[in-house]
Amino acid sequence: MITSPEVRTLIQSHRSIRRFEDKPVPQQVIDDLVESARWAPSSHNVQAYSIICIRNQSTKDKLQELCGNQRYIGQCPVFFVFVMDFYRHAVISEQNGSAFEVEEIENLLVGSVDTALAAENFLLAARSYGLGGVMIGGIRNEAAEVAKLLKLPKWTVPVMGMCIGYPDQQPWQKPRMVKQAVYHEEYYQTDELESQLAEYEQISADYYTKRTNGKRTDGWGKQMSAYFAKKRRANLTDFIKRQGFPLK
The missing domain is CATH 3.40.109.10 (NADH Oxidase)
Incomplete structure (x- = not known):
């Protein structure tokens, strides 16, 4: 191989x-x-x-x-x-x-x-x-x-x-969605999605906070909510x- x-x-x-x-x-x-x-x-x-x-x-x-x-x-x-x-x-x-x-x-x-x-x-x-x-x-x-x-x-x-x-x-390299939320075996699994999203929210918020020296602190979830709130x-x-x- x-x-x-x-x-x-x-x-x-x-x-x-x-x-x-x-x-x-x-x-x-x-x-x-x-x-x-x-x-x-x-x-x-x-x-x-x-x-x-x-x-x-x-x-x-x-x-x-x-x-x-x-x-x-x-x-x-x-x-x-x-x-x-x-x-x-x-x-x-x-x-x-x-x-x-x-x-x-x-x-x-x-x-x-x-x-x-x-x-x-x-x-x-x-x-x-x-x-x-x-x-x-x-x-x-x-x-x-x-x-x-x-x-x-x-x-x-x-x-x-x-x-x-x-x-x-x-x-900087932006952190991606946690693997558990995007990778599924056998069927689409949602049981742990809320905790996975919360984990990624913290990871992404920490990233933006460090990258901007505290000028931006919102995580991926808040950003996406704002993004899809508009046509x-x-x-x-x-x-x-x-x-x-x-x-x-």
Whole structure:
């Protein structure tokens, strides 16, 4: 059996990097990251994603604005947009004279998962080169404007962005949910969930208290309660429907 402790260390040491050295990422490295993304798992080999590489400063600045003014988008050497993409499938269906039944939620899930798996492969490969990055869900804040800027055709949806560059920081690693709450054997177990959540609340509150020198003391549970108390990206559903996914 071949073991790869370096791979496990890479996976388990994830941190979001938001400050980068003023140093370009070589094209041959980017080509290899794309190759790694191409070999991600794909449901039924659908491969429903595309990757857009953006170096142009004015485009990065506009995307920064559309993503909620996250300054690291404009500051990173190169920015990528990972797009759920069924446009190729529409073209090939037309060429073969077959129906194009892509309207159900199932296909939206397949495309989103394909895109996310490709993005994760991409980020892990980037880190193997000594690069760092952060995924940007804010790419969906103004999805219609992003689509216009990037000339996205019908049957495509921007799922996430990603800043990539050589790290200029060493941020703390956020503690994750306790294993007992996310790992189940044989069936979904809830008997100990409240105590598990309480344990994680204390762990995460301690983390934020230490990281901010007491300026922030709320734990994961309070943060999530506040997060889900508000409706988010209400215009995204209409955009997705206009892109050819009526969510049947």
